[in-house]
Amino acid sequence: MSVIVENVCKLYRNQTALDNISFSVETGSIMGILGPNGAGKSTLLRIITGYLTPTSGTIKINGLKVDPDNLEIKRMIGYLPENNPLYPDLFVREYLRLAAGFYKIPNSKKRIEEIIDLTALNSEAFKKIGALSKGYRQRVGLAQAMLHDPALLILDEPTSGLDPAQLVEIRQLIRNISSDKTVLISTHIMQEVDALCDKVLILNHGKVAALETPEKLKTLSIQKIRTFLIEFKEEASFEIFDPIEGLTKCEQISTQKFLLYSADVDLRPALFHLAVKKSLTLLTLQEQGSTMEHSFLEIVK
Ligand SMILES: Nc1ncnc2c1ncn2[C@@H]1O[C@H](COP(=O)(O)OP(=O)(O)OP(=O)(O)O)[C@@H](O)[C@H]1O
Ligand SMILES: [Mg+2]
Numbered sequence: 001m002s003v004i005v006e007n008v009c010k011l012y013r014n015q016t017a018l019d020n021i022s023f024s025v026e027t028g029s030i031m032g033i034l035g036p037n038g039a040g041k042s043t044l045l046r047i048i049t050g051y052l053t054p055t056s057g058t059i060k061i062n063g064l065k066v067d068p069d070n071l072e073i074k075r076m077i078g079y080l081p082e083n084n085p086l087y088p089d090l091f092v093r094e095y096l097r098l099a100a101g102f103y104k105i106p107n108s109k110k111r112i113e114e115i116i117d118l119t120a121l122n123s124e125a126f127k128k129i130g131a132l133s134k135g136y137r138q139r140v141g142l143a144q145a146m147l148h149d150p151a152l153l154i155l156d157e158p159t160s161g162l163d164p165a166q167l168v169e170i171r172q173l174i175r176n177i178s179s180d181k182t183v184l185i186s187t188h189i190m191q192e193v194d195a196l197c198d199k200v201l202i203l204n205h206g207k208v209a210a211l212e213t214p215e216k217l218k219t220l221s222i223q224k225i226r227t228f229l230i231e232f233k234e235e236a237s238f239e240i241f242d243p244i245e246g247l248t249k250c251e252q253i254s255t256q257k258f259l260l261y262s263a264d265v266d267l268r269p270a271l272f273h274l275a276v277k278k279s280l281t282l283l284t285l286q287e288q289g290s291t292m293e294h295s296f297l298e299i300v301k
Contacts, residue, residue, distance in 0.1 A: 001062050001151035001182040002027045008057030010043050017043045019206040030178055032197035033186040036300050039203040041186040042082045045156050049079045078150035080158050084141035088130030092140055095129055103148035119143045135166035155185045171195060190292045204300045220295040224264035227288040230271055231257045233281035240278055244270050
C-alpha cells in the first residue's frame with residue numbers, strides 16, 4: 001500500500017498549516033513524522049485519512065485519489081487519532097462490536113477475539129473503557145484501528161503518555177503488526193523513530209524540513225555535541241577529567257556523578273581507562289541523548 005502526497009496545502013482561515021507538502025511512503029515501510037507542536041503533523045495525517053480535505057494538492061493511496069466520500073479507500077485505512085477518542089461508557093467488546101459494524105466485518109465475533117489477543121487486552125476486555133488505564137485505553141484505540149485488517153495504519157502519537165514499560169510493549173506491538181502493513185506514525189519520541197521507522201519526515205511550520213532515514217538523520221547534526229554520564233562508586237572531583245582529550249565541558253551532578261561534553265568525540269574509552277588508573281569503580285558510563293535529537297533541534301531551530 002503506497003502513499004503519495006503531492007503539493008498538499010492546508011489553510012485554516014488565513015493560517016497556513018501545511019505548505020506544499022510532497023513525499024511518498026513505500027509499501028510495507030514505517031514512516032515516522034516528527035515536528036514541534038503545531039508543525040502540522042495531525043493535520044497531515046487527517047488529510048491522508050480523508051477526514052479533512054486539503055486546500056490544494058492530492059493524496060494517492062495505491063494509486064487511488066483520496067477524497068472524503070471514497071469508502072473503498074477508507075476500508076484500507078486504520079486510524080488512531082490524536083488523543084484516542086473513545087466511548088468511556090462502553091465495554092471494550094461492546095465498543096469493538098460497534099467499530100466492527102462500521103466496517104461491516106464478516107465473522108466479527110471471531111475477529112474481535114483475535115484482535116483482543118493481538119493487543120494483549122484479554123485481562124481488561126470485560127471492563128468499561130472509562131475504567132481502563134491509559135495504556136490499556138491506547139490498546140483499545142489500536143485494536144479499533146486494526147480491527148478490519150487495514151493495509152495502511154495511521155497512528156497519531158500512539159505512545160504519548162505511556163509509562164516506560166507500556167511504551168516498550170506498544171512499540172513492540174506496532175512493530176509486530178507492521179510486518180505486512182504500511183505505517184505512518186507521528187511522535188515526539190526520538191528513540192521511537194530510531195527503533196521503529198524506516199524513514200523520518202520532519203515537519204516545521206507546515207513545511208517538509210527533512211526526509212531521511214534515521215541513520216542519515218543522525219549524521220546531519222553540524223554541532224555534534226555529545227554528552228556522557230559517568231558515575232563512580234567513590235567520591236571524585238571534576239579535576240580528574242582534565243587529561244581527557246576532546247572534553248569540552250564538565251558538570252558535576254553529585255560527588256560521584258558527572259556530565260561530560262565533547263565535540264563529536266566518543267569519550268567512553270578514555271573515561272574507562274581513567275577510572276582504572278585512578279582505581280575508581282565505574283557504576284555508569286553512558287552516552288546521553290542521541291545525535292538524532294541534536295539533528296532534529298538544529299533542523300527545526
Ligand atoms: N480546526 C482547526 N482550525 C484552525 N486551526 C487549526 C485547526 N486544526 C489545526 N489548526 C492549526 O494548524 C496548525 C497545525 O496543527 P496540528 O494539530 O496539525 O499540529 P501538530 O504538529 O499535530 O502539533 P502537536 O505536536 O501539538 O500535536 C496549528 O497552528 C493549529 O493551531
Ligand atoms: Mg498533533
